[in-house]
Amino acid sequence: MSDRNTTGVDPVLEAPLATEALTTQRRMSDAQTSASFGARLRHDLQFIRGRGALEISIVLALLLTGYIIASLISPTGFAFLNPNNLSGVISQAVPVLAILGLAAGILMIAGEFDLSLGANITLSAIVFIKTAESVNLWVAILAGILCGVIVALVNGAIVVYTRIPSFIATLGMSFFWMGAGIFINGTTPATLTTSRDETMVFLFAQDFGFFRSQLIWLIIIGVLAWLFLHRHRRGNHLFAVGGNPAAAEAISINPKRVKLMAFAIFGGLVGFASILIAVRTSSMQPGGSATEDFTLFAIAAAVVGGTSLWGGRGTVLGIIVGAALIELIRNGLLLAKAPGFYITLFVGVTIVIAAIFNKLMEGKAR
Amino acid sequence: MSALFALKGVTKKYGPNTVLNDVSFEIGKGEVVGLLGDNGAGKSTLVKIMSGVVQADQGDFTWDDAPVDKMNRDVTERLGVETIFQDSALVPFMTITRNIFMGREITNRLGFMKMKEMDSITAEVLDSVVTIEGIKSPKQLVASLSGGQAQAVAIARAVHFKRSLLILDEPTSALAVRATEALLNYLTHLKSEGVSSVLVTHNLHHAYQVCDRHIVMNHGRKILDVRREDTTVEELTAAVVEGAEGIRRYREGRF
Numbered sequence: 001m002s003d004r005n006t007t008g009v010d011p012v013l014e015a016p017l018a019t020e021a022l023t024t025q026r027r028m029s030d031a032q033t034s035a036s037f038g039a040r041l042r043h044d045l046q047f048i049r050g051r052g053a054l055e056i057s058i059v060l061a062l063l064l065t066g067y068i069i070a071s072l073i074s075p076t077g078f079a080f081l082n083p084n085n086l087s088g089v090i091s092q093a094v095p096v097l098a099i100l101g102l103a104a105g106i107l108m109i110a111g112e113f114d115l116s117l118g119a120n121i122t123l124s125a126i127v128f129i130k131t132a133e134s135v136n137l138w139v140a141i142l143a144g145i146l147c148g149v150i151v152a153l154v155n156g157a158i159v160v161y162t163r164i165p166s167f168i169a170t171l172g173m174s175f176f177w178m179g180a181g182i183f184i185n186g187t188t189p190a191t192l193t194t195s196r197d198e199t200m201v202f203l204f205a206q207d208f209g210f211f212r213s214q215l216i217w218l219i220i221i222g223v224l225a226w227l228f229l230h231r232h233r234r235g236n237h238l239f240a241v242g243g244n245p246a247a248a249e250a251i252s253i254n255p256k257r258v259k260l261m262a263f264a265i266f267g268g269l270v271g272f273a274s275i276l277i278a279v280r281t282s283s284m285q286p287g288g289s290a291t292e293d294f295t296l297f298a299i300a301a302a303v304v305g306g307t308s309l310w311g312g313r314g315t316v317l318g319i320i321v322g323a324a325l326i327e328l329i330r331n332g333l334l335l336a337k338a339p340g341f342y343i344t345l346f347v348g349v350t351i352v353i354a355a356i357f358n359k360l361m362e363g364k365a366r
Numbered sequence: 367m368s369a370l371f372a373l374k375g376v377t378k379k380y381g382p383n384t385v386l387n388d389v390s391f392e393i394g395k396g397e398v399v400g401l402l403g404d405n406g407a408g409k410s411t412l413v414k415i416m417s418g419v420v421q422a423d424q425g426d427f428t429w430d431d432a433p434v435d436k437m438n439r440d441v442t443e444r445l446g447v448e449t450i451f452q453d454s455a456l457v458p459f460m461t462i463t464r465n466i467f468m469g470r471e472i473t474n475r476l477g478f479m480k481m482k483e484m485d486s487i488t489a490e491v492l493d494s495v496v497t498i499e500g501i502k503s504p505k506q507l508v509a510s511l512s513g514g515q516a517q518a519v520a521i522a523r524a525v526h527f528k529r530s531l532l533i534l535d536e537p538t539s540a541l542a543v544r545a546t547e548a549l550l551n552y553l554t555h556l557k558s559e560g561v562s563s564v565l566v567t568h569n570l571h572h573a574y575q576v577c578d579r580h581i582v583m584n585h586g587r588k589i590l591d592v593r594r595e596d597t598t599v600e601e602l603t604a605a606v607v608e609g610a611e612g613i614r615r616y617r618e619g620r621f
Contacts, residue, residue, distance in 0.1 A: 236471055243457035249419065251468050
């Protein structure tokens with residue numbers, strides 16, 4: 001991008017007299033509409049590049065093509081195109097991770113992290129299960145989401161008001177929330193029994209042929225997240241605070257309020273994802289490590305999708321593509337019958353490469 | 367010239383250190399005031415107090431001759447004070463449009479932004495309010511602008527929103543010579559629009575060139591407050607470098 005604005009002329013600002021300004025015919029709006037199609041396409045591509053969603057989409061497309069070819073050559077050896085596998089990945093695994101990635105990403109855009117994401121899932125799922133068993137589904141949905149919001153807001157308040165780095169504060173709190181799960185439920189798993197009725201399954205874990213409930217939720221949440229992040233003024237403030245808190249404050253945006261809002265949205269999405277997870281698996285083990293992977297995988301989805309580790313950058317589309325990429329890698333390794341640790345190994349490498357790549361992109365945009 | 371903003375007896379302590387000690391001055395309407403002083407003289411604390419980010423321990427403020435009870439960010443925003451901090455006025459990875467409308471977005475009733483309207487106003491602003499060479503589109507990221515272009519965008523924002531007092535904190539320190547000239551020209555031009563400005567700088571030549579009045583700070587006190595006609599670059603230099611002693615010696619040597 002840098003080569004576009006240094007076209008031989010030194011960037012100079014002039015203070016024209018009012019009359020001069022009126023006679024200046026260098027109208028930016030004219031320049032835009034009169035540009036050739038090629039120039040506009042190049043501009044649009046660079047626009048996407050600067051935001052980091054283009055390359056990751058290309059990588060995903062290449063990976064998908066490779067998988068499809070491998071699966072066509074050897075339908076049994078690499079059963080990617082098997083309808084069960086395909087629907088399981090695209091319609092179930094990807095949506096849950098993508099929703100968690102959006103949660104983590106929205107918080108990262110505001111310049112914060114929450115490493116208690118996994119513990120939050122466990123606690124919110126337990127609250128959902130217990131409420132569903134003892135009261136009813138609708139109260140349980142509310143309770144599960146509310147639990148996620150409260151957990152995240154407590155973390156957020158600690159981070160925002162004490163100015164402890166969110167890494168440390170939320171890492172510490174993640175042990176607390178894990179313990180809270182055991183405190184309210186004991187060490188035995190919380191299980192959905194009679195309350196897991198048709199309505200509950202229909203809402204959160206139904207298989208409609210290829211589409212499953214989770215994918216429909218991802219589409220709804222994705223559209224809402226896009227509208228919020230990229231089109232709503234509150235979303236705009238999120239980018240401002242994450243990108244340059246001092247500038248935001250100078251223009252009277254309150255960074256603390258905005259960060260707390262980001263934590264609340266994060267918590268709501270995590271609470272919702274925990275319901276999806278609980279309904280599918282029917283149970284949740286308090287204090288268990290089953291959900292802990294989600295913490296890093298969610299952050300990984302955000303980073304792979306072009307979200308900056310330093311705040312201020314990220315896109316809804318990028319994060320969803322990032323989640324898809326991670327789940328596809330995981331699925332591919334499973335299908336190739338690679339040992340389990342390969343998955344963490346590959347995801348680890350992917351995160352680091354993505355982070356380096358993001359850093360390079362940020363340099364390029366300058 | 368009637369005063370737009372007056373400070374009286376402003377004092378600020380950080381623990382045992384008195385950063386500002388009984389500072390009083392006025393900023394006239396359409397006046398360009400240079401706020402000068404060495405590092406640690408109290409300039410930045412004064413800027414933060416004037417912009418409402420930091421509260422003074424003591425001191426009275428009047429705006430348009432009406433007393434201001436409490437100085438905070440909400441009040442200064444309402445009064446029309448805009449501070450352009452060095453290097454940090456804009457958010458790099460946001461578009462020019464989003465930076466210009468940051469915190470003051472044009473939205474519908476539900477709070478959704480009218481992007482097209484904001485883009486076209488931005489194009490207008492960049493075409494007419496300040497002419498900035500080399501900017502191609504309002505959708506360009508601020509990260510891709512040079513220091514001079516970015517400062518100009520920040521100033522264009524302040525002008526577009528009809529701010530009445532512009533505080534520029536070391537605006538020229540990161541700029542090339544030509545961009546600095548243009549910025550200083552622009553400050554003089556602002557006067558004709560009735561905008562007052564405070565130029566905080568250690569570059570005395572830049573200040574002397576454009577400011578109507580100079581205020582020199584030294585160890586938290588105001589040691590000099592003169593109109594441009596009544597001083598010289600040499601006197602300002604003496605004041606900044608050697609404090610009150612420097613002013614005395616300069617005047618003795620001269621008279």
